[in-house]
Amino acid sequence: MNTNLVHFTLNGEPVEVAIEPWTTLLDYLRYHQKLVGTKKGCDHGQCGACTVLIDGNSVNSCLCLLVSLDGAEITTIEGVATADNLSLEQQIFIEEDAYQCGFCTPGQICSTIAMRNRAEINSEEELKDWMSGNLCRCAAYKNITKAARRIYEES
Amino acid sequence: MKPFQYTRLSTEDLSSGTTLRDSTILAGGTNLVDLMKYGVEEPDSLADIGKLPYTQIEESDKGLLLGALVTNADTAYHAAVKSTYPVLNKAILAAASSQLRNRATNGGNLLQRTRCYYFYDTTMPCNKREPGTGCAAIKGFNRIHAILGTSASCIATHPSDMCVALAALEAKVLVLRKGETIVIPFDQLHRLPGDQPEKDHNLEPGDLITHIQLPAEGFSEHFEYLKIRDRESYAFALVSVAACLKVSEGKIADIRVALGGVAHKPWKLKEVEKDFFGKEASTENFQSLAEQLIQGAQGFGTNDFKISLVKGAIVRALNNALNPS
Ligand SMILES: Cc1cc2nc3c(=O)[nH]c(=O)nc-3n(C[C@H](O)[C@H](O)[C@H](O)COP(=O)(O)OP(=O)(O)OC[C@H]3O[C@@H](n4cnc5c(N)ncnc54)[C@H](O)[C@@H]3O)c2cc1C
Ligand code: SF4
Numbered sequence: 353m354n355t356n357l358v359h360f361t362l363n364g365e366p367v368e369v370a371i372e373p374w375t376t377l378l379d380y381l382r383y384h385q386k387l388v389g390t391k392k393g394c395d396h397g398q399c400g401a402c403t404v405l406i407d408g409n410s411v412n413s414c415l416c417l418l419v420s421l422d423g424a425e426i427t428t429i430e431g432v433a434t435a436d437n438l439s440l441e442q443q444i445f446i447e448e449d450a451y452q453c454g455f456c457t458p459g460q461i462c463s464t465i466a467m468r469n470r471a472e473i474n475s476e477e478e479l480k481d482w483m484s485g486n487l488c489r490c491a492a493y494k495n496i497t498k499a500a501r502r503i504y505e506e507s
Numbered sequence: 508m509k510p511f512q513y514t515r516l517s518t519e520d521l522s523s524g525t526t527l528r529d530s531t532i533l534a535g536g537t538n539l540v541d542l543m544k545y546g547v548e549e550p551d552s553l554a555d556i557g558k559l560p561y562t563q564i565e566e567s568d569k570g571l572l573l574g575a576l577v578t579n580a581d582t583a584y585h586a587a588v589k590s591t592y593p594v595l596n597k598a599i600l601a602a603a604s605s606q607l608r609n610r611a612t613n614g615g616n617l618l619q620r621t622r623c624y625y626f627y628d629t630t631m632p633c634n635k636r637e638p639g640t641g642c643a644a645i646k647g648f649n650r651i652h653a654i655l656g657t658s659a660s661c662i663a664t665h666p667s668d669m670c671v672a673l674a675a676l677e678a679k680v681l682v683l684r685k686g687e688t689i690v691i692p693f694d695q696l697h698r699l700p701g702d703q704p705e706k707d708h709n710l711e712p713g714d715l716i717t718h719i720q721l722p723a724e725g726f727s728e729h730f731e732y733l734k735i736r737d738r739e740s741y742a743f744a745l746v747s748v749a750a751c752l753k754v755s756e757g758k759i760a761d762i763r764v765a766l767g768g769v770a771h772k773p774w775k776l777k778e779v780e781k782d783f784f785g786k787e788a789s790t791e792n793f794q795s796l797a798e799q800l801i802q803g804a805q806g807f808g809t810n811d812f813k814i815s816l817v818k819g820a821i822v823r824a825l826n827n828a829l830n831p832s
């Protein structure tokens with residue numbers, strides 16, 4: 353079989369896997385790891401539903417080949433908090449009612465975490481642009497923006 | 508996606524050059540993996556350059572040296588890019604989305620392929636994807652297509668924003684070819700389609716972009732990157748303008764204007780720019796420069812609007828550069 357070895361950490365756990373090189377990170381998460389919090393919207397980098405964190409940066413997991421992530425630290429929505437201790441971002445999304453169906457929410461939350469990691473984001477305009485890589489089919493943008501602003505201010 | 512062989516390159520692999528000649532280079536994958544999913548690109552083997560050491564931005568008296576593997580985001584937010592080359596910062600941040608910029612590399616951005624819809628649709632004729640099949644865009648829906656430097660074979664545009672700023676700055680591209688580094692002036696990296704639209708650029712198989720060299724002059728006082736698109740974020744340019752100026756007592760000491768979204772490569776004409784050295788930095792002169800820069804522009808139906816759009820955009824960008832807000 354045509355596989356390649358790759359090492360990384362997934363939500364804090366070290367992983368070593370031999371994988372077919374055409375497997376995307378998104379498919380690996382959903383179909384191999386059953387981590388289905390990360391969503392497949394477009395599969396082409398156009399919607400942001402598949403956003404996860406690689407070394408603290410938000411990326412579209414649908415366009416990353418897993419083999420190319422050797423040595424990476426990967427965090428999905430399942431890894432940002434524990435069941436009874438939500439992250440600041442999750443708590444604020446709930447308080448601001450920043451979702452309707454919730455499909456885009458894991459990706460939105462990963463983008464807000466990455467925004468906090470980028471000290472350069474410091475105006476309303478930059479914040480909106482930063483979040484524009486996450487589409488919301490329910491158009492809950494008003495409250496998503498409110499939540500993102502609060503996350504920015506409270507961090 | 509069609510199955511392929513995968514190799515993770517190390518610095519030692521580079522000395523021979525063989526691995527690269529027979530493989531397609533994978534950097535961030537944000538363009539290549541997408542095209543492979545559509546079946547537009549079907550490489551037999553990928554050479555992943557992600558572990559190669561081109562991951563730094565280095566300052567010197569010659570300017571700034573950007574590693575090919577530095578991400579678009581890290582480049583845009585680098586302190587020296589923000590202070591000395593703000594036109595590059597602005598162009599990069601006007602592109603794609605935060606997630607894509609976090610993953611996309613500088614080398615990959617330069618060699619990203621056109622967004623022509625027919626190029627992506629493997630059921631349609633396209634000379635770039637399959638030479639000799641024809642161009643579906645010329646008589647088709649060509650709203651995003653070129654108006655300058657087109658050929659009877661192809662009217663595609665180069666979609667990058669970053670490249671438009673690099674063209675204006677007159678950057679250089681450092682390329683590893685058979686173990687030697689060669690330097691390519693930015694305007695010679697990309698090419699016009701002519702009768703070989705399958706070739707986007709002048710690199711040879713096996714060539715590896717290692718760095719982008721920015722010259723010392725960054726035009727930090729008078730610059731603009733104006734991008735006009737269907738929505739204000741996360742959309743490719745219909746037209747874009749990178750404008751850089753040096754002004755001395757109201758006269759143009761240096762002027763650079765590069766256009767995106769209008770041709771198969773960033774559009775810039777040095778001889779037109781030179782004509783305006785020493786002239787007054789005025790709207791009238793900017794209008795006249797715009798006319799000369801887009802002389803011979805031709806629309807193909809649905810993209811006719813670009814001719815007047817780009818003219819206005821050039822004048823606006825230059826005025827914004829002259830009078831920074
Ligand atoms: C939804 C979406 C929206 C986008 N919007 C914009 C936009 O508005 N403006 C914009 O400018 N871009 C936009 N992009 C494109 C994005 O900028 C490119 O996909 C990205 O820059 C490519 O970089 P990469 O490292 O991922 O390249 P890859 O996909 O890895 O490679 C791209 C090409 O370059 C070659 N290559 C890569 N590195 C090297 C090297 N060092 N030497 C030689 N060859 C190399 C590869 O072989 C391949 O052919 C968008 C992309 C998507 C998916
Ligand atoms: S414009 Fe170029 S890329 Fe588009 S269909 Fe015609 S040949 Fe293909």
Ligand code: FES
Binds near residue numbers: 391403413414
């Ligand atoms: S599924 Fe990855 S961006 Fe839409």
Ligand code: FES
Binds near residue numbers: 450451455489492
């Ligand atoms: S809440 Fe439904 S897609 Fe965003």
